[in-house]
Amino acid sequence: MATIGTNWITEAFIDAARGVDAFCLHAVYSRDEERARDFAAKTGAGTYYSDLEALFGDDELDAVYIASPTRYHAEQAASAMEHGKHVICEKPLCSNEQEARHLIETAQKHDVVFMEAVKNLYTPGFQTLQEWLPKVGTVRKAVFHFSQYSSRYDAYLNGEVLNAFKPSLSNGATMDIGVYCLHPLQRLFGEPEEVKASGHVLESGVDGQTNVLLSYDGMDAVAAYSKITASNSPSEIQGEKGTLYIDTIHEMEHLTFVPVKGEPETVDINQQHPDMYYEAAAFIGACDTNDTTSLHWHDSQMVMRQTDRIREDLGVVFEADQLRT
Known part of the structure; x- marks a missing residue:
C-alpha cells in the first residue's frame, strides 16, 4: 500500500x-x-x-x-x-x-x-451499538453530538486562516467532524426525508458550528457539531422502551441503556486495537x-448529498462546486 x-x-x-x-x-x-x-x-x-x-x-x-x-x-x-x-x-x-x-x-x-x-463505523463500539439498538424499541429521536475545539482556531482568531477553515480546500465543521454524526445516522436509519441546517459561518466561508435536523418517517434526528467550541455531551437514541446513551459518537467506549421501566445497563467496549485498525x-x-458489497458506497453518496443540503442552507460554497456539470 x-x-x-x-x-x-x-x-x-x-x-x-x-x-x-x-x-x-x-x-x-x-x-x-x-x-x-x-x-x-x-x-x-x-x-x-x-x-x-x-x-x-x-x-x-x-x-x-x-x-x-x-x-x-x-x-x-x-x-x-x-x-x-x-x-x-x-x-x-x-x-x-x-x-x-x-x-x-x-x-x-x-x-x-x-x-x-x-x-x-468499523469499531467494536459501533457493532455493539447496532446490537443494542433494538433494546430501545421503536425509535423516535436521535441526538448525536461532536464538539471539539480546533487547535487551529486560535490561529484563525489571530488572523491566520489555516487549511481547516479554508473553503478552497472543502473544509469546515460539517466536512471535518460533522460526518462522524451523519454517517452513523445514515447507517442506522437510512436516508432522511428532509434535512435542515442552521449554524455559524466564519468570515473565511466555512461553518464553524452547525445544527442539523434530519426528519424520517416516525422519528427525528439532530446532529450537532462544532470546531469552535467544546462539549462532553453524550449522544443518545430515544425509543418507546428506553434511551441508549453513547459516551462519544466518534470513539465509543461506553454504552448505557436506560429503560422506561427497570434498571440501567452499561457495557464497556472491549476494543483491542486503535480505532483505525478496524x-x-x-x-x-x-x-x-x-x-465490495460491505463497503457501503450508497451510504457514502447519501452522506455527501446531506452535506450538500447542509451547506446550501448555510450558504457555504466550495471551489469544487464550481466544477459541477
Missing part, C-alpha cells in the same frame, strides 16, 4: 494498519520531494514519490490510502482507480455528491475496491477478496 498525505492522520493510519497481517507500506507520497523522503524515513516505507503519475504507475503497488485535503480526494482517487489501484479515502469522501457519484462509477468501471475511511482491516480484507 501507498499513502498520500504526510500529516498526523496518515501516521495514525499507518501505525494502526501495521496491526493487520497483510499490510505492507510500499510507498509514501508528497508533492514536496524532501518531505516525501523524510516521511518515508520516518515511517519505514520502501520508497517515496513526489509525482502522482509515477506513484500510480508503480506495478508493485496495489492500493492507496488518501489523506490529502478534501478538495483533492476526488481527482486523486479517480486517477488511482483508473490505474487499477484499490483506494481507501479518508473522510469526508470528497467535496460533494456529484464527485461521490463519479468515484463510485469509476470503482465499478475498473473493478476495484473503493472505501471511505469513517473510523467510527477500517484498515475491513479495507484490506475487501482487497484480498475483491468484495
Whole structure:
C-alpha cells in the first residue's frame, strides 16, 4: 500500500494498519520531494514519490490510502482507480455528491475496491451499538453530538486562516467532524426525508458550528457539531422502551441503556486495537477478496448529498462546486 498525505492522520493510519497481517507500506507520497523522503524515513516505507503519475504507475503497488485535503480526494482517487489501484479515502469522501457519484462509477468501471475511511463505523463500539439498538424499541429521536475545539482556531482568531477553515480546500465543521454524526445516522436509519441546517459561518466561508435536523418517517434526528467550541455531551437514541446513551459518537467506549421501566445497563467496549485498525482491516480484507458489497458506497453518496443540503442552507460554497456539470 501507498499513502498520500504526510500529516498526523496518515501516521495514525499507518501505525494502526501495521496491526493487520497483510499490510505492507510500499510507498509514501508528497508533492514536496524532501518531505516525501523524510516521511518515508520516518515511517519505514520502501520508497517515496513526489509525482502522482509515477506513484500510480508503480506495478508493485496495489492500493492507496488518501489523506490529502478534501478538495483533492476526488481527482486523486479517480486517477488511482483508473490505474487499477484499490483506494481507501479518508473522510469526508470528497467535496460533494456529484464527485461521490463519479468515484463510485469509476470503482465499478475498473473493478476495484473503493472505501471511505469513517473510523467510527468499523469499531467494536459501533457493532455493539447496532446490537443494542433494538433494546430501545421503536425509535423516535436521535441526538448525536461532536464538539471539539480546533487547535487551529486560535490561529484563525489571530488572523491566520489555516487549511481547516479554508473553503478552497472543502473544509469546515460539517466536512471535518460533522460526518462522524451523519454517517452513523445514515447507517442506522437510512436516508432522511428532509434535512435542515442552521449554524455559524466564519468570515473565511466555512461553518464553524452547525445544527442539523434530519426528519424520517416516525422519528427525528439532530446532529450537532462544532470546531469552535467544546462539549462532553453524550449522544443518545430515544425509543418507546428506553434511551441508549453513547459516551462519544466518534470513539465509543461506553454504552448505557436506560429503560422506561427497570434498571440501567452499561457495557464497556472491549476494543483491542486503535480505532483505525478496524477500517484498515475491513479495507484490506475487501482487497484480498475483491468484495465490495460491505463497503457501503450508497451510504457514502447519501452522506455527501446531506452535506450538500447542509451547506446550501448555510450558504457555504466550495471551489469544487464550481466544477459541477
